[in-house]
Amino acid sequence: MALYFIEYDLRKQRNYQTLYDELASFRAVRVLESLWCFNRVNTTAANLRDHFRRFIDNDDGIMLSEVSNWASWGAKGNPNNLK
Template sequence: MALYFLDYDLRKQRDYQPLYDELARFKAVRMLESSWCFNRVNTSAAGLRDHFKQFIHADDGLLVAEVTDWATYKVLKSPSALATA
């Protein structure tokens, strides 16, 4: 199982709900205002990027990265929370 970070920049319309709903379906943990993490198997960062693009607008930004090492400071919730989620 791989850990992925997803960061977004919703620019003009700022319609967050479709993205939030899909992140909830993925059981994602919100680390910072626009940063989430979740576990996934049998996928890639590019595949996840393509999946999540349907939940944002064409002018928005999206970053998906597979993470092997991480450290946090003053986050809303740590990626280690996924072990108990």
């Protein structure tokens, strides 16, 4: 199982709900305002990027990272909260 971080920048329209709903289906944990983490198997950051692009507008930005080491301070949540 791999740990992934997703970061996004929703620009003009800022419709967050569809993205939030999809993150909930992944059982993601919010780490910072625009940074979430989740576990996944048998995929890649590129595949996840393509998946999540369906839930943002064309003028938005998104980044997916597979993470093996992390540290945080002052975060809302962390990967240890994943179920």
